Amino acid sequence: MKAYKEMSREELLELRDELKKQYRMMRGLNLSLDMSRGKPCIEQLDISMEMMDILNSSSDLTCDDGTDCRNYGVLDGLPEAKKLIGDMIEVPAENLIIYGNSSLNIMYDAISRSMTHGVMGNTPWCRLDKVKFLCPVPGYDRHFSITEYFGIEMINIPMTEEGPDMDLVEKYVSEDEAVKGIWCIPKYSNPQGITYSDRVVKRFARLKPAAKDFRIYWDNAYSMHHLYEDDQENILEILEECKKAGNPDIVYKFSSTSKISFPGSGVAAIATSPNNLVDIKKQLAIQTIGHDKVNQLRHVRYYKDINGIIEHMKEHANILRPKFETVLTILETELGGLEIGNWHKPKGGYFISFDTLDGCAKAVVERAQKAGVKLTSAGATYPYGKDPHDSNIRIAPSFPTLKDLTTAMELFTLCVKIVSVDKYLTVLG
Amino acid sequence: MKAYKEMSREELLELRDELKKQYRMMRGLNLSLDMSRGKPCIEQLDISMEMMDILNSSSDLTCDDGTDCRNYGVLDGLPEAKKLIGDMIEVPAENLIIYGNSSLNIMYDAISRSMTHGVMGNTPWCRLDKVKFLCPVPGYDRHFSITEYFGIEMINIPMTEEGPDMDLVEKYVSEDEAVKGIWCIPKYSNPQGITYSDRVVKRFARLKPAAKDFRIYWDNAYSMHHLYEDDQENILEILEECKKAGNPDIVYKFSSTSKISFPGSGVAAIATSPNNLVDIKKQLAIQTIGHDKVNQLRHVRYYKDINGIIEHMKEHANILRPKFETVLTILETELGGLEIGNWHKPKGGYFISFDTLDGCAKAVVERAQKAGVKLTSAGATYPYGKDPHDSNIRIAPSFPTLKDLTTAMELFTLCVKIVSVDKYLTVLG
Structure with a gap:
């Protein structure tokens, strides 16, 4: 992969045409996906459903101290x-x-x-x-x-x-x-x-x-x-x-x-x-x-007891792990070597933090939104919603299905590419 | 019944001896009853137990708007x-x-x-x-x-x-x-x-x-x-x-x-x-x-719907009504005509408000407490806990059983009598 910053004006223009074609195609899919918040997915909610059976009308609702x-x-x-x-x-x-x-x-x-x-x-x-x-x-x-x-x-x-x-x-x-x-x-x-x-x-x-x-x-x-x-x-x-x-x-x-x-x-x-x-x-x-x-x-x-929670959390992890890995794989496959973004590889939690080139985050989020993928607003990870570099984007992989997540990440990386090409073209004048 | 205020010093002294004898007897019962708060009783809590069965692990927890x-x-x-x-x-x-x-x-x-x-x-x-x-x-x-x-x-x-x-x-x-x-x-x-x-x-x-x-x-x-x-x-x-x-x-x-x-x-x-x-x-x-x-x-x-609540509230009323009536009957039987207290006869809610002679509420509550019946603190029904007349006592009949409530109210009325006699004796000098 050739880093974008190494590309000539002509290469960038050609690349942009190709990327825009892909973008139009994806817009045609009429996506409606939400990756804006750290919401558990339905399968995660299902894990806890037996909690609904724990208390019933015959239960003694007295706690240990007699209350x-x-x-x-x-x-x-x-x-x-x-x-x-x-x-x-x-x-x-x-x-x-x-x-x-x-x-x-x-x-x-x-x-x-x-x-x-x-x-x-x-x-x-x-x-x-x-x-x-x-x-x-x-x-x-x-x-x-x-x-x-x-x-x-x-x-x-x-x-x-x-x-x-x-x-x-x-x-x-x-x-x-x-x-x-x-x-x-x-x-x-x-x-x-x-x-x-x-x-x-x-x-x-x-x-x-x-x-x-x-x-x-x-x-x-x-x-x-x-x-x-x-x-x-x-x-x-x-x-x-x-x-x-x-x-x-x-x-x-x-x-x-x-x-x-x-x-x-x-x-x-x-x-x-x-x-x-x-x-x-x-x-x-x-x-x-x-x-x-x-x-x-x-x-x-x-x-x-705590062991119950530990076991329970393994089930959450089994659902979340492939989602995180999907995001990371697509980021690596699509953006690796292009030098237009950095990201963390977390071992837990709910998010993957992505940094665009300076001044590109808002444009990426807007472009993704126009094609039907809702991301956390650019700037949201900073006080007053003001990211001084306009570069940080929070990716929340938990809620969408693996299939939707794949589509959403393909669109996301595409948007990152387009906005980055635009940035370099502007720089080149 | 002769109103206390009509009684002579001798009559009051004789009455006090008799009341104190009754009070000592009741203290001997080692009561431990709480009428201080408007807490539902166990039977009232039992009414709603089927609510615990309403949701279970097979329930669809989607609400009307799809959430x-x-x-x-x-x-x-x-x-x-x-x-x-x-x-x-x-x-x-x-x-x-x-x-x-x-x-x-x-x-x-x-x-x-x-x-x-x-x-x-x-x-x-x-x-x-x-x-x-x-x-x-x-x-x-x-x-x-x-x-x-x-x-x-x-x-x-x-x-x-x-x-x-x-x-x-x-x-x-x-x-x-x-x-x-x-x-x-x-x-x-x-x-x-x-x-x-x-x-x-x-x-x-x-x-x-x-x-x-x-x-x-x-x-x-x-x-x-x-x-x-x-x-x-x-x-x-x-x-x-x-x-x-x-x-x-x-x-x-x-x-x-x-x-x-x-x-x-x-x-x-x-x-x-x-x-x-x-x-x-x-x-x-x-x-x-x-x-x-x-x-x-x-x-x-x-x-x-609202009809479910209306029906449900009838069950609460069936439990509370006899308790309110017990309180009111004992107040009337024990204090009627004595002119040492006034009370309301509510048609709903959780409390019966009782007014002693001025300056007697604290003493009544303390005396009841000493014999094992906890009432709402005198003064609690006023800002800063300061009842300017020291007369209002809130009776909360919901929590005790009917039997306990009867005992508690007998003690309560006894305390009202003793404190009132003391007050008139002080007035007579």
Whole structure:
């Protein structure tokens, strides 16, 4: 394969004609495919269907401590649910609060509470002139939306192959009291699939924040989401590391079963230090009488213990692995050697991160959309939707069938080629 | 029966000896009964157990519009869930947003959102010097806790037999721009069981608030909770009345199935005007990807339609009615003619409101507690836990068995008698 940048104007023009012909053909297929979000596919949802049989009208819905799960009560979650989710995220049960169906909602609540009531006795953020968050990029659009919604200034922190650029993180956190948090997806990150190295985790644990109310927002969304049984990434447990480093209160760890059981009908949790738990429960006691204990019980009785979840996740991996491999194969086959794009090869998580030549991402996404393939908006992986290089595109391979995914990726790579040719032609003038 | 106030010092002293003897006997029973919260009893929870069979592993979890309820998506609730809850609270489906398991949480969110982002473009409350709420009293402690948590000043509004004192409400709302809301439980109110009259509802609808962001917080908690099939109270539908009065945006209406299906595992909703819905959804889209649709579907398929709920509520009424009647009979038998207490005779809801002589409520609750019967704390029905007359006690008859309830009420009335005798003795000097 000849790299595009080596091609002459004539070669590029000829190539463009050929690519456009292919593109017109694909438009003729009237595709309607959605690769925009990290949605599990139908086969993945089917894996958990037996959970629907776990509770029936003859079930005893009493939990281990004697609580009738059908009634009011239990603010912070069933003990057995704390144990199950705790084991999943490697945190003792007593460090958890179980919430409703959405860890995003817990993060929202954490920020909202900090705005109106402050963190552990510190000044409520709404009374401060300026609040800032560090945002490793590319990252998760819904994180950035929360901080944007609350008027929090977001600062881009480039990702490296082993996590966020910690020199920058340390500098901002230690020097600027307005920096109150950082969004992290530490394992199989969204969108790159990067797992933070031990060195990075330890540097997080040892941060010396200028702000007493600085917290690491550790979104452990993909802790169990390995693609390969024999090639899994591991990560140091952050609460333990922070405790060891004398920084026990510096982190909120979030998790849920959204991509384990059913998105929207799972169980979500926060894990943090005893001091933070006391602080959070002051709000929680005002906010609700309690979350859905029946659903907590349903999850506990279905999975039984952490081994149940591990086995369950293998089934997810069996469905997701070929999809990831299909995407990677097509990227390699179609784009290898052309030097018009880079991509990660994740071992877990939900996404493949693709970088076009600078200034091409938006045009690629638009072109794919016109031919019926919906991708995550270009820019979505950056705060304010602004990718300074206009190059990052998040590919979400989970939802489409293998066949549709193949078609979609053929179209995607075709769009990358066309837009890249156009770019080089413009450069050549 | 001779009224206590007619008794001589000697008669009172003799009576006290006799009452104390009875009290010592009852303490000897080592009771441990809880009448503090409006919790359904086990028999009531059993009514809904077949809901657990509605979905199983062979169920098609696709809803009417084709959405797979097991996956992400649908921010504001399933259309059929909106229809069901809408019918329950007499509001068109398009005016609803379905949330998670707790209407209290929706109210909390509404206040929290108003603090940080304001209401429909108005100044966020956290930037105002003073925010005030009107609180009809006696009322619901968890309402008051939310406004207290956010530092909102609460103003007591006395309840009349047909609802809050509307002269006062109109005065405060029209004259004071800092008054941003009023907590209402308009039907079978907590704790008095009063249903607002048509006249009161119409006066609410016609309010002319000084503050553009004033809202009526209409907690329709007991809309279906009649005790008598042939003697039900009805209430004008507030959204419709507000619309007719040219005040379409003035009200948020809250509801849930907590005391219909399972407390903590039900479905909650807000109903309001299109303008308010747009405003709320801006937040909702940041806060969550969506609520638990599987549980929404479970409720819809179980009840089928409003008639399913109506039939279901008759079963609740059959269990609750004898409990309410037991309480009322014992109050009448034990306290009738003594002029040491007043109480309401509600036709629905969850509570019986009892008023002691001034200055006696705390002592009664403490005395009952010492003998093993836990009542709602005296003062709880007032903002800041401060009942200016120290007279209101909320009786929650739902949870105990009929036998326990009888014992508890015998103890309760005994405590009322003792404390009242003590009061008159003090007066006599």
